[in-house]
Amino acid sequence: MLFAAGFGTRMGALTASRPKPLIEVAGRPLIDHALDLATAHGAAPVVANLHYLPDQLAQHLAGRNIRLSLEMPEILETGGGLRAALPLLGTGPVFTMNTDAVWRGPNPLDQLAGLWRPAEMDALLLCIPRAQTVGHSGTGDFQIDADGRATRGPGSVYSGLQIVKPDLLHTIPERAFSLNRLWDLMLSEGRLFAADYPGQWCDVGHPEGIALAESLLAAPDV
């Protein structure tokens, strides 16, 4: 599930007439960077939710093997958007991925799949140790204990990529809600897990992130 519906307000003028997933980094739209990772992992089917300037995204994605979940007339936030897309995704755990980041290192979906333990986990969030983030000023979102259980607090930064079981979505009464609502239910049961990514990650949610992401991608291997 590629999240692509947001207004991208932090991008300012850059998203006045273009949705954030179509902003280019190193000559390619952000959504293509995300799609490359999903395709390389073999994730299928791929679904993208659309709300802000949906026609531009639909045109860009035409001919690709992607199903579109049109969030109209209301935008649903990430949790509501995932639930609305479930008929297109099928049953079982889902990768969800924000489309405003660039990665350097091993395929992050491969990393998550290798660590996924469905008997214990309702969700497994990929996080970035703060020293490995680029263009991100937060103090971190989750602490990760020795078993991999996550608790909220300063620590690693949520990357926008997870594996999640969709079952608990059906217990939330609102139509529009954040994934944070779902995670809080999992946290209360000790079934929210997280893992640190071994590479680097650049947040491209704001204009400065574009040049930073291009530098990250262009940096020589050490």
Ligand SMILES: Nc1ccn([C@@H]2O[C@H](COP(=O)(O)OP(=O)(O)OP(=O)(O)O)[C@@H](O)[C@H]2O)c(=O)n1
């Ligand atoms: N109602 C929403 C909000 C966000 N997203 C998606 O979730 C990811 C993270 O969104 P975020 O940066 O929090 O919000 P944006 O609307 O994209 O940006 P901004 O915060 O600058 O408004 C993005 O891939 C965005 O398209 C979404 O699908 N639906």
Ligand SMILES: C[C@](O)(CO)[C@H](O)COP(=O)(O)O
């Ligand atoms: C939690 C989240 O998916 C992290 O990327 C995102 O910030 C939630 O956005 P929402 O607009 O609160 O659904």
